[in-house]
Amino acid sequence: MGNTSTSYSDDNATREALRKAGSERTLHEIYGLFYGGMAAPNAADPAQYVPVVFDDAAAHASGEDAENVRGNLLSLWNFIAQWKPEEDPFYFPDQEYPDNYQGLLQHLTDDVSMVQYFIAGLNLGGTEEDDFSEDAVDAMHELAEATARLQKNITACGAFDPKAADDDPDSTTKMLDELEDILADSIARVTIGLKDTKG
Secondary structure, eight states, X not given: OOOOSSOOOOHHHHHHHHHHTTOOOOHHHHHHHHHHHHHSSSOOOHHHHHHHHTTTSOOOOOTHHHHHHHHHHHHHHHHHHTOOTTTSOOOOOOOOOOSSHHHHHHHHHHHHHHHHHHHHHHHHTTOOGGGSXXXXXXXXXXXXXXXXXXXXXXXXXXXXXXXXXXXXXXXXXXXXXXXXXXXXXXXXXXXXXXGGGOO
């Protein structure tokens, strides 16, 4: 059925639409951008996202490709806009990774990029330092610490043969689950902590 303005269910359709429209952004980056935009005091006008999604230039796509990417991004935007961080689970993009160090490196990199684009979304929405509640400030610190741990693991992964199988997949899964729990909790707390600043 695909994604519609009222129903979002297909991350792969959005990835493909972005690719065909000429965007180099990953879906983790788009999710992060939209989570940040929704959390910010003043959600940016959709036109303000175009330079971010398409590297400071309007997409060269036209016709069907342009319409397709607009429809998929609007569907994802509406999906994230319905998120209730006090009660709903946090949604990461659905992504399969190879069962080797190259896959682990991509997974870690995707998580870091989601945080970076979450912050970009906050900035696009005009978030100021004094907008954050005390708990949201704490959550931002925890987000920074988790990102530093992800970066440390990215550096460590670089020492291994990318095609080699992970020799301790259980520990890797535990590490990723722990860090992604921190990311999800921190983004939720920041979103909650900024609610009072919305006009």
